[in-house]
Amino acid sequence: MAHLLSTSYSVKFSSGCKPSTKPLIQDSVVFPKSVTFQTSKTPFTRLLLQAQRSRSNCTVCATTLSASREASNEPSQGVHQSSSEPSKSKRVMVIGGDGYCGWATALHLSKKGYEVAIVDSLVRRLFDQQLGIDSLTPISSIHDRLRCWKALTGKSIELYIGDICDFEFLTDAFKSFEPEAVVHFGEQRSAPYSMIDRSRAVYTQNNNVIGTLNVLFAIKEFGEQCHLVKLGTMGEYGTPNIDIEEGYITITHNGRTDTLPYPKQASSFYHLSKVHDSNNIAFTCKAWGIRATDLNQGVVYGVITDETEMHEELINRLDYDGVFGTALNRFCVQAAVGHPLTVYGKGGQTRGYLDIRDTVQCVEIAIANPAQAGEFRVFNQFTEQFSVNELAALVTKAGEKLGLDVHTTSVPNPRVEAEEHYYNAKHTKLIELGLKPHLLSDSLLDSLLNFAVKYEDRVDKKQIMPSVSWRKIGAKPKTVAA
């Protein structure tokens, strides 16, 4: 691996700090105080204090050297291009690019020829430290990941480490990189995390809503033509007893007809933060002419993409614990380690799902086909819908084929949600723009299960059961991990 670790990096300081003139070897890059790993009796309070402290300090951003810019002045608005070959170089800022979806997307866009910059506070790694959990897969530091990518492909990805709730930091990143599109994955994305206690609920809404608001102001101030591609969630809609449309519904009421935003019925403080984001984005599209695509994403499964499987140092994270793990990924890891599949309640909860290879494809399609100025476009980003019981049955069948002894257990539902309900959500707009879905197949389940078996020694079985209750959330800071 030593040959992959030779890329040198420079460090950029945001305004108010003295610039460093000498390039640094990556390992010596100083992390901002907000990502110093510490344990404490009240770890969350410390996170907030550190975050507040870091916001008044200068922010250190590491960036790769020699990113060539081929800026184009061609208008991009409304031009529908092939998703596979962008006709011009586009600078895409991937906020949250060290996370599960963001990492795979950043590599995919870089491979496709886009100039990519990752913006991330690395707070997701801090959550792991605080909760005593870890990804199933051993993930390298963001710096090692980027060095490896550069060594393998010759492509540089710029890196800005900082918190987008810090507007000064975000401003510097915008002015420095001048993005033509921003893909915004950079939020606290776990519903259970937002329901641990009051401080996590407040943190989630503050982080997500203010972060997105800052992105909107940065676009208004420094990149009016920039296309915002924002990750929302299908969970914003809830489970209404009628079909779910893509963002808007036409209603006739008392003889008058209008097309209105589809009603939202979010079911956690996390999902509510996404609804607030959507409202803020819709408003700024109308008021300021911002162009935006809200991708209401379903539950993502899988770990491998063409790019992340190029080298073990590019491996993506895979969460299986009760706080960050999502349904299908969790079941595969449970099957691999001989833990019964944990179905919450009756198991009739039905949601939209998609392969991570389709997440990266959908984002690229959205970038290649930008929204018009002033347009707030909503795509439902999933490919198939399953109930939890259906997923458990599929994983049981696939596990038995591999010789695993798979059982299912029903555990009391920690969430407040319908356990049997109607669900039919539209998802045609991305298909119309060229999405070629990877549907859930036996071979994908085989490979996911084999992946889980490969890393089974890293599984901490104590983290599997749900530990956060929607009904028992309280104001007192709570320690989750044993």
Ligand SMILES: NC(=O)c1ccc[n+]([C@@H]2O[C@H](COP(=O)([O-])OP(=O)(O)OC[C@H]3O[C@@H](n4cnc5c(N)ncnc54)[C@H](O)[C@@H]3O)[C@@H](O)[C@H]2O)c1
């Ligand atoms: N994973 C899924 O199944 C799923 C489903 C639907 C929607 N989504 C949405 O997709 C997005 C990405 O999800 P993911 O699973 O990759 O999450 P993730 O937690 O793995 O990644 C999020 C990244 O954003 C960073 N981040 C968070 N707050 C930040 C801030 N204020 N400033 C800078 N960086 C910040 C984190 O450090 C992390 O690297 C989220 O918005 C999530 O709501 C995910």
